[in-house]
Amino acid sequence: MLPSADSAPAHDPYAALRVPDFRRLVSTRTLLTVATRIQGLVVSWQIYHLTGDPLALGLIGLSEAIPSIVVSLYAGYVADTVRRKRIVVLALAVLVLCAAALAALASPYGIGLLAKGSLYTLPLYAVIFVSGLARGFMGPALFSFMPQLLPDRALLPNAITWNSTTYQASAVLGPALGGFLIEPLGVAWSYAVGLGLLVLGLVQFARIADRPLPPMEGERLNLKDSVLSGLRFIFGNQLVLAALSLDMFAVLFGGAVALLPVFASDILKVGARGFGQLEAAPAIGSVLMAIFLTYYPLKRKAGLKLLGAVAGFGLATICFALSKNFYLSLFLLFMTGVFDSVSVIVRSTLIHVYTPEYMKGRVSAVNNIFIGSSNEIGAFESGTAARLLGTVRSVVFGGLMTLLVVAITTWRADKLRKLESGTK
Numbered sequence: 500m501l502p503s504a505d506s507a508p509a510h511d512p513y514a515a516l517r518v519p520d521f522r523r524l525v526s527t528r529t530l531l532t533v534a535t536r537i538q539g540l541v542v543s544w545q546i547y548h549l550t551g552d553p554l555a556l557g558l559i560g561l562s563e564a565i566p567s568i569v570v571s572l573y574a575g576y577v578a579d580t581v582r583r584k585r586i587v588v589l590a591l592a593v594l595v596l597c598a599a600a601l602a603a604l605a606s607p608y609g610i611g612l613l614a615k616g617s618l619y620t621l622p623l624y625a626v627i628f629v630s631g632l633a634r635g636f637m638g639p640a641l642f643s644f645m646p647q648l649l650p651d652r653a654l655l656p657n658a659i660t661w662n663s664t665t666y667q668a669s670a671v672l673g674p675a676l677g678g679f680l681i682e683p684l685g686v687a688w689s690y691a692v693g694l695g696l697l698v699l700g701l702v703q704f705a706r707i708a709d710r711p712l713p714p715m716e717g718e719r720l721n722l723k724d725s726v727l728s729g730l731r732f733i734f735g736n737q738l739v740l741a742a743l744s745l746d747m748f749a750v751l752f753g754g755a756v757a758l759l760p761v762f763a764s765d766i767l768k769v770g771a772r773g774f775g776q777l778e779a780a781p782a783i784g785s786v787l788m789a790i791f792l793t794y795y796p797l798k799r800k801a802g803l804k805l806l807g808a809v810a811g812f813g814l815a816t817i818c819f820a821l822s823k824n825f826y827l828s829l830f831l832l833f834m835t836g837v838f839d840s841v842s843v844i845v846r847s848t849l850i851h852v853y854t855p856e857y858m859k860g861r862v863s864a865v866n867n868i869f870i871g872s873s874n875e876i877g878a879f880e881s882g883t884a885a886r887l888l889g890t891v892r893s894v895v896f897g898g899l900m901t902l903l904v905v906a907i908t909t910w911r912a913d914k915l916r917k918l919e920s921g922t923k
């Protein structure tokens with residue numbers, strides 16, 4: 500006899516948060532995200548005011564993306580062959596050292612290296628390069644470690660939503676805090692705050708119990724075959740490939756956030772405080788939508804909703820570029836975050852659900868190339884386009900390209916278009 504609708508278990512929106520090690524992971528990511536968002540905001544503000552060149556902002560993203568892309572496939576192999584906690588601890592330790600180096604370079608003892616002019620920003624780019632290496636290894640390990648903390652696979656969709664919610668919430672706090680800190684504390688002490696948060700995150704992550712690697716299916720592959728198997732899996736699964744491609748090109752061409760120092764200083768003229776608010780607006784939209792999806796998860800027409808969300812992201816980006824009103828600009832950036840949250844949650848759920856546990860490191864590495872590094876490459880594209888076309892025209896161009904990518908994906912990826920939900 501089937502259970503009645505009344506006897507079916509109620510949806511528990513806090514199910515994953517009841518797992519202690521998952522809570523520790525979430526708190527670690529929160530501290531890490533707040534710290535790196537403070538650091539990213541401060542370094543972009545510092546470099547733009549040292550150089551006055553929007554292309555210099557794009558080079559920040561490129562300096563981080565190149566090392567991350569170079570090591571990603573190998574990092575995915577490592578995440579599937581070395582205990583994942585050890586990788587994350589080592590990567591966090593490197594990020595702590597990078598944060599300390601930025602604070603030291605901005606201090607009175609390091610200020611001689613950072614006189615006005617682009618040549619003197621090279622030490623900053625070098626530190627960003629090293630942090631890109633660390634993040635390249637940490638991403639696949641952290642992605643594949645998270646499901647291992649859950650006692651029941653049924654908790655995975657809820658865990659993914661909470662992972663996104665807390666990430667976006669901390670992404671709100673980071674820029675807002677960074678913008679608030681720069682004026683009263685200065686650049687060096689703002690970096691120091693980020694350093695302290697990274698140390699706390701490292702301590703919190705160390706408290707998570709280690710987990711053995713998931714059992715391999717079949718023979719253990721060598722490095723080359725292992726990396727190729729991850730690539731074959733991605734390119735052989737239309738749903739995962741379409742979702743990754745859609746997000747990658749949307750992020751690549753919709754990188755208005757990389758140019759926010761220019762909008763804050765030269766177009767909207769709102770200073771460091773306003774810059775922090777502009778940086779935080781997309782994350783506020785993301786976290787509110789993620790909270791909504793925690794209580795009301797997508798159950799029908801997930802593919803069409805994903806396509807519509809990315810199209811909405813492109814339209815909001817175009818309108819932001821054309822806005823001359825600070826509050827309208829804040830709202831439009833808020834809406835980019837709302838649309839982006841839908842995309843992130845659907846994509847993350849698809850990858851976790853359709854990828855075997857023993858292969859998640861390698862698949863996450865490809866995901867990092869598609870999505871994680873496309874943020875930084877998108878920043879470089881935005882800076883280059885701003886140099887060639889002007890700031891406003893370059894952001895409009897990016898939004899139009901995002902809409903074109905949505906149209907092509909809708910036409911070509913019929914499985915994604917017909918997808919009802921992100922779960923099997």
